Amino acid sequence: MPPALVARHGTCSLLTSDGELLAVPGEEAARMLRDMPPPLVIHAPLTARRLGLPPQPQPTAWLDLLELFLFTMPGRTVPPTARGLALALGLDAARIGKAEADLLPDLTDILLDHIAALRPTPAGEEMAALAVRMDHAGWAWGPSVLATLGAAHPLPAESLQPGDAIRVWRRLPKWEETAPRPAPSSLPVSVADARRRLAEMLGTQAESRAGQADFAGAASAAFAPRLTRGDPHMVLAEAGTGTGKTLGYVAPASLWAERNGGSVWISTYTRHLQRQIEGELARLHPDPAIRRQHVVLRKGRENYLCLLNMEEAVNVAGNRGGPSGGIVALSLLARWAGVTADGDLMGGDLPGWFGDLFGRGTLAGVADRRGECIHGACPHYQRCFVEHSIRRARQADLVIANHALVMTQAAWHAMGDDTASDEDNIPTRYVFDEGHHVMDAADSAFSVELSGLEAAELRRWLLGAEGARSRARGLKRRLDDLVVGDARLESPLDAVLQAAHALPAPGWSGRLANMLRASMPSPPGEAAPTAEAPPTPRDTLPNPCEQFLHLLACQVLARSRAGDPAQPHTMPGAIECDLHPLAENVSPAANTLARALDRLSVALRTLIDRLLERLDDESGDLDPATRERIEAAVRTMRRRALSRVDGWSAMLRAIGEVRDGTSLGAPQYVDFIRMDRREGQRPGEQDVGLHRHWLDPTIPFATVLAAPAHGVLITSATLRDENAKGDPEEAERAWEAAEARTGASHLPSPALRAALASPFDYRHQSRAFVVTDVAHDDIGALAAAYRTLFLTAGGGGLGLFTAISRLRAVHRRLSQPLEEAGIPLYAQHVDGMDNATLVDIFRSEENSCLLGTDAMRDGVDVPGNALRLVVFERVPWPRPDILHRERRTHLSHGAPGEYDDRIARLRLRQAFGRLIRSTGDRGAFVLLDRRAPSRLMSAFPDGVAVHRAGLAETARELQAFLRASADGEHTMPPAP
Known part of the structure; x- marks a missing residue:
């Protein structure tokens, strides 16, 4: 029997191989482990940190029960503790006790028994094939799992083979296109209807909540027929904690969707609440299969497993041979991908601790975080989790999304993106839960940031990897088969790639740090600082974006109380300064960069226009897959590149408009420079950028999302700040402030107000x-x-x-x-x-x-x-x-x-x-x-x-x- 260890802060519970249960200090436990076989643990990286040990390499020699749980029961989440795992596996409280190390062997037996029970099933065949591959890669659990399954290498020829088992994308179901959904009708939902639907969902045995039925009745006003274009029914409903507001608004929303054949989008600020709402909808549709037809959870593409990225990761990891933590992680992802409800890597049915065990880079590598989706050209397009969710959302009654996605898609629709409706399915009715965050979400959605990291990321998206070992796909690689041989398309594509060299080149952050060190004045009596490394040929090339960033950094350092950039420990986390008055040479550098970005913008527009012309010219000849690829490419270039470049250009052109402080009225935007260190940057390197925010971000929210809608419900437990309770004038001021923070004050008609008190004593x-x-x-x-x-x-x-x-x-x-x-x-x-x-x-x-x-x-x-x-x-x-x-x-x-x-x-x-x-x-x-x-x-x-x-x-x-x-x-x- 291997030893078992539960590490805590300072002390550990240790079960020796002889069965002796000890309580020992962490330092002593770390020493004892050197002379013991690899132990049973739960969450190996956290265990190592608490023992003061360096991170365990992957695959770890320790027997981490979380890995075995994920292999055995994919698609289930569990708290990564001994108690959490024991509760999930059905142990009673008496056996769990204080969750000491002697619990871990029992948990191991339960999991292995579960594997043994699956041995004669197709799931057991898949597990055996994956276990062979994982054992070869050095997985610590490999021998135990193979013995439990009675499997050995090589597997029988008629069995599923390891190479096929990990290629889960071959076994996933395909989606099929359906006819577009007609526009919804406008039948109302009365207060009585909403209350009746709520009662049906709750049933006769449910706890009665004071105010919940009243909340449902007030929420129904957001689903009345719109009377005037641009004037939606806006309802602000504050519901105290415990009111039961989720089912309160689901009642009229679901009834409206059923009656009118439309979708209601329910938006939250946090991923946690998205999943919580999805769970509560079991009251509406107890059958999971029926619920899946009527309810869809939507997030941005970067949250989902990308099957093409996973295939590339599997191929790369498989070519290395020998022990490979990559193969172990990817095999566990394959187990999960075969059972997941929607492929959501972040906050879905993949346990949140997966990234802790195998590194956040593992998840980033198999998601579309680089924005390089090739849509219809992808061999896995019809099995894609994102495309599944998009098509399900087109037919769903309720779509549970987040504020960022909802606002972004509304903005694209308002800008006249004629490809937006294909993917986004713009609704006419919205519910914003966590409504106190509407202003924060709008601030983020409608702001502009021209920083080194943002600009360098766009360059990488356009040009791909530039000499480095990377799987980054540039625009040419993604579009090559669409444009090759067509001079009208090849020419603007080449112009895009050439213009992209104005953006920061690889290594820009280190060059900026060197330039800042060299430009810092020396204290009296000391020699001038020198750069850490001599400039490379690339350093000497005139890059307009890097030159502009350097001037911004000099201005923010000159006007802040920051420390010395040559001594990173003296620098605060982030420093800011106003853009105006401008430092010397900032305005000319901004003009130079704006002209360079204009060249990129013109090339992108030309490429987009000619792709759209091809759609028209060859409308009778293009197959559906090619047509959809072109539309997707146009949509992605507009959103990923063109909009960003145009926003940067507008901000740069406005730099010369010096604010002298004497103008009347409030400004529309707030422009400032910010410098900070971002994730992934080395010590001494910092990002710097020019930021533009709306002074009042609820203006674009009201303009592009609320005004075009027919009805909007914004709800939270904390919409109002009523300071002097009982004072009518203060109550009115509190409502007016809530309307200002939610954008309701920018709409033609006043919002309907409702406030339901918490039922708690x-x-x-x-x-x-x-x-x-x-x-x-x-x-x-x-x-x-x-x-x-x-x-x-x-x-x-x-x-x-x-x-x-x-x-x-x-x-x-x-x-x-x-x-x-x-x-x-x-x-x-x-x-x-x-x-x-x-x-x-x-x-x-x-x-x-x-x-x-x-x-x-x-x-x-x-x-x-x-x-x-x-x-x-x-x-x-x-x-x-x-x-x-x-x-x-x-x-x-x-x-x-x-x-x-x-x-x-x-x-x-x-x-x-x-x-x-x-x-x-x-x-x-x-x-x-x-x-x-x-x-x-x-x-x-x-x-x-x-x-x-x-x-x-x-x-x-x-x-x-x-x-x-x-x-x-x-x-x-x-x-x-």
């Missing part, structure tokens, strides 16, 4: 504290406060931070003392796991604690005792950057301070909303910021009295409240 279910004796600038004191509170609660704590650096500093001081008390600690930005996986762990480990930043503040749904304490490190004021400064000045309606307060209160409301998710929940909210002003305390629900006290007193009251809650009692809060 916050007075008895929750407590709120502001700790008054923790210094905000003392990390040690902050960590001690978290430790005290988490220990007092016995775990079940969510710690929220406004800065990643502070989170990491607290985690270093907090992990070991909590582990010693039996409280596992997990952290975003530390544990190397995606957010969904961390939340799954937190939900399954009832006494664990989790640290996180923004994404955890309003993206966590953990009902029950697993979340009983939320601790916020400080008031979540908005980041004081240039963009916020301008919006604060021009959108605050004369009260900049109130603008800041409103943002902070809404964030506090979102954070508090993580705490109580069901009528049985009890929990406390603690703010560790003694400077928190009283005017922000209205962020908390009615009935929640906020107590200001020292840490010791807060801990005592917290303990008494949680103990009484555990005993089933209610403690009355003292009078405020």
Whole structure:
């Protein structure tokens, strides 16, 4: 029997090969492992990190049960912990106990028994073939799995062979085209109809939720027939936590779709809520097959498995021979691809920890993250997961998408992209859940960024790999068979490729760093700095984009308080400065670059126009596949290249329009320079770019999406910031602010407003504290406060931070003392796991604690005792950057301070909303910021009295409240 190990912070549970269960320090466990056979573990990379060991090479010699689980039960997700795996495999709580290392052999036996049961099935044949390939590649589980399946190499000739098993794309079903769906009719959904549909979905045994039927009735107004073009029915509906708003809006949406033969698009800000809504639709369609016909989840192409990229990855990995972590990972992906519902790599039925085990680059390599899809020319086109989802969405009643995709496709349709409707199926009815993020999503969707990384990525997309070892396909490779031999097409394609050389060439980031070091003045008495390496011939070529980026970097460094770029440790994470007034030579360099981009734009337009002409000229001769390829190529060039180049050119031409500060009214855009280090860049290298944001991004949202629609419902638990509750004037101001943040104020008719209170008894279910004796600038004191509170609660704590650096500093001081008390600690930005996986762990480990930043503040749904304490490190004021400064000045309606307060209160409301998710929940909210002003305390629900006290007193009251809650009692809060 191999040893087994469960690593924690500081201590480990170790089961020796002799069956002795030990609790040993991490350092000792690491030493003992050197003299032991490879152990059973769960999540090998995390285990190695906790033992202070270097990353395990792939394939790892350790027997990682997550790999065996994924091989055995593909298409299922599980928290990557001993307890999470045990619960998923059906072990009872008594056997799980404290989830020590002696549990791992039992989990191994269960999984191997499951494999043995599949031996006589087609799935068993596939597993045997893959296991042979994986064993040859060095998979640690190979011998055990092969023995369990009774398989040996070579397999019988009549059996599925390893090379065929991993080529899963040959076995996937094909989609078939269907007739276009007619335009929907306009039959209304009455309030009574919506309430009736809701009752049908809930059934007679469902828990009655106050306000849910009222919410469904209010939501039905968004599905009334439109009376005037450009004037949709806009409904703003705030529904307190626990109202049941998802089924509340699904009721009228599904009924409208059925009656009118159209699609309703439900949009969320987070991937987690997309999947949550999909799960709740089992109430509407209990049969999974029927639900699949009527409900589709859509994301951007980069989220899905690309079968062509996977084929290329398999071929490359297979040519290497010998042990190969690539083959192991790709074989497990093949197992998953054969059973997945939709091929979604990010947040779907592929466990989020897959990338942790095999590297995020593995997933990036098999997704279409480079935007190089060749559509109809792909041999796997009719099996493509993306194309499947697009065609299913055309016929679906409900499409669950995300804000970014919805806004982008609406923008393309508004710009007159005549190929947009083929892929995007523009709806007339929208539901925006997480509506408080509409402005954020619009800000991202409608902004423009001319940075080194963005421009270099476009060059790579156009030219492909330039001498480096890469599978990058350039435009010529993707279009070659469409244009070869046709001079009218070859000429503009060559012009595109030539013009693309104006964009940053490979190695631009290092050259920029060298140029900045060389241009920095030396302190008195010191020699001038020199570049780290002599310039190469490429360095000396005049590249207009690189020259412009260098000037931007010089301006931002000159006007910021940044450190020395020659000493990366002195540089902050990101620095910004206003574009105006311009530094010397920026305007001429911008003009030069604009002319170069114009040449690229003209060439792209000519190529696109001539491809469209070919569609017309050869309409009777082109086969459907070629026609669709041309349309897809045109659509992709417009979206991936032309729109970007045109946006950059417009921004560059506007640079000369100097803002002198005397013009009346607010500007339309905010232009600024930003410099920061991006993922994948080396120490000392930074990206720099010119950014343009709409001052009010809800203007393009209202113009391109809301106005053309017939009905829009925007809902959230935190649409409004009502400061002085009970004051009619304040209530009106709160609604007006909500309309401004959602774009409703830019539409002709006023929005219908609805507000449904939460059904929870916050007075008895929750407590709120502001700790008054923790210094905000003392990390040690902050960590001690978290430790005290988490220990007092016995775990079940969510710690929220406004800065990643502070989170990491607290985690270093907090992990070991909590582990010693039996409280596992997990952290975003530390544990190397995606957010969904961390939340799954937190939900399954009832006494664990989790640290996180923004994404955890309003993206966590953990009902029950697993979340009983939320601790916020400080008031979540908005980041004081240039963009916020301008919006604060021009959108605050004369009260900049109130603008800041409103943002902070809404964030506090979102954070508090993580705490109580069901009528049985009890929990406390603690703010560790003694400077928190009283005017922000209205962020908390009615009935929640906020107590200001020292840490010791807060801990005592917290303990008494949680103990009484555990005993089933209610403690009355003292009078405020």
